[in-house]
Amino acid sequence: MHTDKGTIETGPNLLAGVSLPAAAVFEPALAHNLTWMQAFADAHGARLAPHGKTTMTPALFKRQLEAGAWGITLATAPQCRAAFAHGATRLLMANQLIGEPNMAIIADLIEDGAEVYCVVDSAANVAQLGRYFAARGLRLNVLIELGVAGGRCGCRDQTQVLALAARLQEEPALVLAGLEGYEGVVKADDGEPAAAIRAYAWRMVEAAQALEEAGLIEAETALITASGSAWYDLIAEVFHEAELGAPFVPVLRPGCYVVHDHGIYRQAQRGVLKRQPTLKQGLEPALEIFAQVQSLPEPGLAVVAMGKRDIGADQLPEPLRRYREGGAAEQTLSVAGWKVVKLMDQHAFVRLPAAADGSDADEVRIGDIVAFGASHPCLTFDKWRRVCRVDAALDVIEEMPTCF
Amino acid sequence: MHTDKGTIETGPNLLAGVSLPAAAVFEPALAHNLTWMQAFADAHGARLAPHGKTTMTPALFKRQLEAGAWGITLATAPQCRAAFAHGATRLLMANQLIGEPNMAIIADLIEDGAEVYCVVDSAANVAQLGRYFAARGLRLNVLIELGVAGGRCGCRDQTQVLALAARLQEEPALVLAGLEGYEGVVKADDGEPAAAIRAYAWRMVEAAQALEEAGLIEAETALITASGSAWYDLIAEVFHEAELGAPFVPVLRPGCYVVHDHGIYRQAQRGVLKRQPTLKQGLEPALEIFAQVQSLPEPGLAVVAMGKRDIGADQLPEPLRRYREGGAAEQTLSVAGWKVVKLMDQHAFVRLPAAADGSDADEVRIGDIVAFGASHPCLTFDKWRRVCRVDAALDVIEEMPTCF
Numbered sequence: 025m026h027t028d029k030g031t032i033e034t035g036p037n038l039l040a041g042v043s044l045p046a047a048a049v050f051e052p053a054l055a056h057n058l059t060w061m062q063a064f065a066d067a068h069g070a071r072l073a074p075h076g077k078t079t080m081t082p083a084l085f086k087r088q089l090e091a092g093a094w095g096i097t098l099a100t101a102p103q104c105r106a107a108f109a110h111g112a113t114r115l116l117m118a119n120q121l122i123g124e125p126n127m128a129i130i131a132d133l134i135e136d137g138a139e140v141y142c143v144v145d146s147a148a149n150v151a152q153l154g155r156y157f158a159a160r161g162l163r164l165n166v167l168i169e170l171g172v173a174g175g176r177c178g179c180r181d182q183t184q185v186l187a188l189a190a191r192l193q194e195e196p197a198l199v200l201a202g203l204e205g206y207e208g209v210v211k212a213d214d215g216e217p218a219a220a221i222r223a224y225a226w227r228m229v230e231a232a233q234a235l236e237e238a239g240l241i242e243a244e245t246a247l248i249t250a251s252g253s254a255w256y257d258l259i260a261e262v263f264h265e266a267e268l269g270a271p272f273v274p275v276l277r278p279g280c281y282v283v284h285d286h287g288i289y290r291q292a293q294r295g296v297l298k299r300q301p302t303l304k305q306g307l308e309p310a311l312e313i314f315a316q317v318q319s320l321p322e323p324g325l326a327v328v329a330m331g332k333r334d335i336g337a338d339q340l341p342e343p344l345r346r347y348r349e350g351g352a353a354e355q356t357l358s359v360a361g362w363k364v365v366k367l368m369d370q371h372a373f374v375r376l377p378a379a380a381d382g383s384d385a386d387e388v389r390i391g392d393i394v395a396f397g398a399s400h401p402c403l404t405f406d407k408w409r410r411v412c413r414v415d416a417a418l419d420v421i422e423e424m425p426t427c428f
Numbered sequence: 429m430h431t432d433k434g435t436i437e438t439g440p441n442l443l444a445g446v447s448l449p450a451a452a453v454f455e456p457a458l459a460h461n462l463t464w465m466q467a468f469a470d471a472h473g474a475r476l477a478p479h480g481k482t483t484m485t486p487a488l489f490k491r492q493l494e495a496g497a498w499g500i501t502l503a504t505a506p507q508c509r510a511a512f513a514h515g516a517t518r519l520l521m522a523n524q525l526i527g528e529p530n531m532a533i534i535a536d537l538i539e540d541g542a543e544v545y546c547v548v549d550s551a552a553n554v555a556q557l558g559r560y561f562a563a564r565g566l567r568l569n570v571l572i573e574l575g576v577a578g579g580r581c582g583c584r585d586q587t588q589v590l591a592l593a594a595r596l597q598e599e600p601a602l603v604l605a606g607l608e609g610y611e612g613v614v615k616a617d618d619g620e621p622a623a624a625i626r627a628y629a630w631r632m633v634e635a636a637q638a639l640e641e642a643g644l645i646e647a648e649t650a651l652i653t654a655s656g657s658a659w660y661d662l663i664a665e666v667f668h669e670a671e672l673g674a675p676f677v678p679v680l681r682p683g684c685y686v687v688h689d690h691g692i693y694r695q696a697q698r699g700v701l702k703r704q705p706t707l708k709q710g711l712e713p714a715l716e717i718f719a720q721v722q723s724l725p726e727p728g729l730a731v732v733a734m735g736k737r738d739i740g741a742d743q744l745p746e747p748l749r750r751y752r753e754g755g756a757a758e759q760t761l762s763v764a765g766w767k768v769v770k771l772m773d774q775h776a777f778v779r780l781p782a783a784a785d786g787s788d789a790d791e792v793r794i795g796d797i798v799a800f801g802a803s804h805p806c807l808t809f810d811k812w813r814r815v816c817r818v819d820a821a822l823d824v825i826e827e828m829p830t831c832f
Contacts, residue, residue: 044526391527402737402773
């Protein structure tokens with residue numbers, strides 16, 4: 025096999041034939057996460073529309089849909105087009121649709137049979153969309169976004185939501201199909217984030233009920249949708265408790281869960297498990313970047329051939345394991361005390377612990393392969409045109425193209 | 429035209445038909461920079477091997493070679509393969525070549541007629557390369573890297589350089605073809621960076637002379653090469669003043685110059701012009717990201733549909749100009765007082781100044797197109813599979829694929 029960044033040959037050894045650095049997704053953890061999150065959504069009476077922007081990897085979209093996902097969430101019109109081109113037909117664009125070229129992309133998808141939802145939060149955008157889709161002779165499903173003061177997009181209160189819904193009635197090309205929100209931008213003034221998230225979810229429920237009571241929901245089935253990868257449990261819980269009933273169906277949109285994380289979302293998941301004691305086992309990190317020691321120029325310093333071009337840098341990567349080049353996947357070497365202290369475009373600086381007892385079984389060598397964990401996955405996937413799916417022995421099962 | 433992120437149609441208007449966000453390179457500034465840097469290298473008796481990792485855009489490699497560049501510098505074996513596949517035949521891999529799959533890529537390129545140089549800084553890597561290339565029946569040009577204490581890769585002093593050169597003599601498959609360094613990791617203990625850079629360049633000159641005097645240089649023409657995009661003038665100056673003569677030829681490797689920068693390297697370029705008063709005019713920023721206002725949820729806040737997925741985030745992007753969607757490129761609107769305060773994966777938060785005089789000529793509207801400057805270009809190019817080359821009127825001249 026051949027990638028833009030390297031050459032890949034499926035083989036029986038530790039990433040044998042793979043040009044490093046390379047990104048690998050472990051099948052056992054991937055399979056676990058797919059099942060886990062679908063079961064979570066099912067248990068809460070919610071549909072799952074995983075956020076596809078995380079991976080933009082059609083092979084993973086396929087797995088998510090096969091595991092029971094209702095649709096795929098995307099952030100932009102070109103992302104919707106890419107997902108549809110690879111078989112995802114129900115697309116939730118959890119973002120405003122702005123600009124005629126982007127509207128044209130979505131209109132083309134609708135003509136081709138896609139079921140698309142996008143988000144509105146302003147009369148100006150409603151007018152633009154109404155005009156464009158009317159001219160195309162198409163109808164677009166829109167969700168009104170409810171945001172929070174000091175947050176990102178979205179109406180700031182229920183009054184604005186209702187006013188925008190009323191404005192939507194004037195646009196025959198637009199179908200009000202529900203309410204959208206994103207709790208990831210909610211700030212807790214009193215340091216009680218869980219309470220603030222719950223309060224926001226209840227505000228969404230109330231706004232949805234107000235829309236329904238005012239007879240402004242047009243779609244037969246309407247969506248109430250929120251949730252990123254950190255607080256999805258609280259969103260699911262509130263939407264479940266609310267027992268909204270028809271026409272509303274809750275839709276959850278976590279994205280990172282599919283390969284989970286070694287940093288911020290792993291921390292967030294600890295919070296989920298603490299809040300939800302009935303969940304016995306959590307998500308498992310499935311994505312690792314493999315790279316090689318290229319230089320040992322000074323005692324205590326290894327330079328690894330991996331940089332911001334290869335791995336997310338919102339947090340510094342975490343060394344997980346080490347292998348001897350040409351060795352077997354079972355024969356791991358220690359990275360105890362290894363710490364990434366700096367990341368350049370193509371290089372990582374790793375601080376090594378002082379040599380301990382003169383034993384050199386774990387001596388670092390040029391060419392040693394180091395597995396790194398990253399945070400968060402969205403900004404690691406987008407560094408790669410292809411990602412390897414591997415088994416526990418690091419045999420490459422599949423080469424998965426990305427479509428950023 | 430069709431890109432992964434959007435749809436592009438060449439047209440007579442302001443990026444007409446281009447799905448935003450999009451990355452654009454302005455032809456006038458690009459042409460200026462290409463000529464400028466080549467003239468700079470020529471004036472200093474140096475060859476130019478622009479660092480291709482910055483853009484990984486074959487159409488730009490072609491322009492650099494047509495403008496007189498001697499070769500293209502790359503950071504990894506897959507980058508070398510991509511450049512060669514697009515017509516660059518002289519490849520300077522300014523990095524260690526680690527791992528058999530990467531060695532295989534370079535060996536294949538040599539078999540296919542490429543002239544390749546790579547860098548060594550350890551006996552272990554010399555042994556690995558010697559063994560691999562001997563087994564392939566090929567000879568590989570290597571440059572010894574001279575680094576600095578506390579820096580990145582590279583031998584730390586001349587003694588190590590000479591020892592490694594002696595070790596190289598035992599590997600018939602390896603040809604010592606010069607000395608490599610990177611002044612970008614030099615730290616000035618006394619706060620005099622220019623003096624520290626000069627001192628480093630002179631250390632490189634001395635090490636090159638020592639190699640030559642010891643009869644360890646094997647290539648008929650040997651390279652002495654350094655320089656990133658901030659201090660290339662001092663490197664060029666010292667290599668020029670040194671009058672090394674045969675077999676040494678200085679090679680400069682700046683990368684960012686081709687589209688220049690709106691942040692750190694623009695600042696660095698001011699330093700170049702201050703140090704080099706004979707240079708009348710400097711480089712010009714040529715790369716901009718165009719994105720649209722998607723939400724105006726609160727007074728003083730615009731959310732723009734552009735994020736870390738679209739633009740380098742080492743520094744926050746700088747709003748440069750604004751256009752009305754559907755307007756003309758000449759009709760720019762003010763972004764005075766606009767400030768990006770936060771960048772998420774797909775969104776930028778822009779703080780707007782308080783409305784001044786009640787005039788709404790410059791009123792912000794949903795759909796307004798904002799041009800942003802980024803720093804630095806390496807981490808903006810790698811967000812795109814295609815970049816638009818545009819003229820001053822923002823007509824798209826060419827769609828340039830990248831090959832990250």
